[in-house]
Amino acid sequence: MRRWLRSLAAFGYDFVIGDDWLLPLAVLIGLAASYGLAHAGLLAWWPLPVAVAVILPVSLWRAIRGKRRAD
Amino acid sequence: MTGGAGALFLAVFLACAVEGVEATTIVLAAGTARDWRSAGAGVLAALAALAVVVGALGPAVSALPLTGLRLVIGALLLVFGLQWLRKAILRASGFKAVHDEDAIYRRQLAEAAEAAPAAGGTARRRVDGYGFTLAFKGVLLEGLEVVVIVVTFGAGQHALGLAAVAAACAVLLVAAAGAAIRAPLARVPENTLKFVVAIMLTSFGLFWGAEGAGAHWPGSDAALLGLIPAVAVAGLALTAVLSRRHARLGRG
Numbered sequence: 001m002r003r004w005l006r007s008l009a010a011f012g013y014d015f016v017i018g019d020d021w022l023l024p025l026a027v028l029i030g031l032a033a034s035y036g037l038a039h040a041g042l043l044a045w046w047p048l049p050v051a052v053a054v055i056l057p058v059s060l061w062r063a064i065r066g067k068r069r070a071d
Numbered sequence: 072m073t074g075g076a077g078a079l080f081l082a083v084f085l086a087c088a089v090e091g092v093e094a095t096t097i098v099l100a101a102g103t104a105r106d107w108r109s110a111g112a113g114v115l116a117a118l119a120a121l122a123v124v125v126g127a128l129g130p131a132v133s134a135l136p137l138t139g140l141r142l143v144i145g146a147l148l149l150v151f152g153l154q155w156l157r158k159a160i161l162r163a164s165g166f167k168a169v170h171d172e173d174a175i176y177r178r179q180l181a182e183a184a185e186a187a188p189a190a191g192g193t194a195r196r197r198v199d200g201y202g203f204t205l206a207f208k209g210v211l212l213e214g215l216e217v218v219v220i221v222v223t224f225g226a227g228q229h230a231l232g233l234a235a236v237a238a239a240c241a242v243l244l245v246a247a248a249g250a251a252i253r254a255p256l257a258r259v260p261e262n263t264l265k266f267v268v269a270i271m272l273t274s275f276g277l278f279w280g281a282e283g284a285g286a287h288w289p290g291s292d293a294a295l296l297g298l299i300p301a302v303a304v305a306g307l308a309l310t311a312v313l314s315r316r317h318a319r320l321g322r323g
Contacts, residue, residue, distance in 0.1 A: 015204065016147070018154040025274075027149050031142070031284045038285030045286040046295075048277050052153065053305065059157055060309060064316070069274055 020062060026055035079230055083237035086220045090213040090254075091245030097148075097209025097275065100268040101247055104155075105202030112198055113206030114251055119187045121214040122209075132218050135138050140215065142283025149276025151205070155269035156306055160261060164313035205272075212279070217242065270306055274298040 016024055017064030038044035102110035103116035125132055217238050225234030256264065278288065278295055288294035 003296075013262075015201070018148055018150070020154075020157065023153045023157070024150045026144065027146055027280070031197075031280055032247065034248075034281050034284035034286045038287075041177070045281050045288050048149070048281045048284075049298075052149070052273065052277065052302075056153065056157065056160075056305070057309060060130055060160060061314065063161055064313070067166060 020059045022055060022059055022062070026051045074228060076233055080237040081226060082222050082234060083220060084241045087217045088218045088245055089242035090220070093275065094210050094213035095249035096271055098206045098255065099253065100271050101202045101205035104265050104268040106199040108265050109199035109202035110206040113203040114210050117210035117214060119208045120211055125218055132222060135213060135215060137219065138283055140212055141279045142242045144212050145276050145279030145283045147208065147270055150281050152269055152276045156273050157263065157267045159262070159266040160310050160313060163266060163310045164319040166313060168262065178263060193298030204298045234238040266306065270299065270303045273300045
């Protein structure tokens with residue numbers, strides 16, 4: 001049972017956090033901004049695409065920098 | 072069939088076909104990029120969960136908090152899609168080994184086979200958690216939406232049976248189309264397929280996540296037709312930039 005719970009937790013971590021914790025953080029921020037705008041009656045579809053457009057290049061840059069350091 | 076009944080059939084059929092296409096896309100993505108057996112298990116588990124929910128709640132199913140479900144599933148799909156897109160871009164630009172994930176997955180399968188009882192038994196293949204979860208979530212969410220469409224349209228016009236038949240026709244038609252394109256999909260190069268899957272997961276995650284947070288997309292479901300090409304263009308542009316950088320580093 002304990003082994004099963006450990007592997008489930010590891011799967012959950014890998015599924016949500018993955019290789020870069022900044023990605024889920026950016027998604028969370030984008031969703032929170034969308035939620036806030038929607039509940040204020042404002043245009044709310046755009047924060048999530050903007051969060052993705054900003055975070056994906058940043059995450060790729062971090063991956064390349066990390067690889068170059070490792071090399 | 073009277074004019075009113077025909078209009079009801081057409082409305083439910085079209086609405087359910089849209090939901091069916093979304094679910095089929097996710098299942099095809101999970102099956103082609105990961106493992107068909109696990110994706111199939113995810114679909115069956117989602118259908119079983121749907122049957123339990125519908126059986127337990129009956130018409131009250133339309134009161135389920137679909138917005139909250141869309142928010143959670145959209146957020147997870149977006150996070151997962153972004154992780155895949157990141158890996159796909161790094162692979163395509165040469166910054167990551169092409170087959171590293173496959174090697175890990177094959178090693179996990181081999182370990183599972185070794186762990187199975189050797190005496191007289193065949194090694195049982197481990198279900199791939201990613202493929203299962205993706206297919207499960209996609210089918211559960213879209214399935215619930217299909218049920219809500221049937222209940223709201225059908226109960227509104229006192230024709231629940233006709234609405235259910237229209238929904239079943241739409242879902243079967245879309246599922247058959249999905250099964251038909253499975254074989255041609257298998258001929259697409261693996262890394263190209265993974266890139267496309269990452270684009271689809273990211274696009275659907277953006278769409279459902281924002282909707283779940285309370286946003287309304289311009290054009291409703293049609294917004295996906297703009298989102299998917301936009302994510303694809305962004306992914307290809309980043310790949311082009313990183314490929315040039317990788318080539319420069321190689322020469323330097």
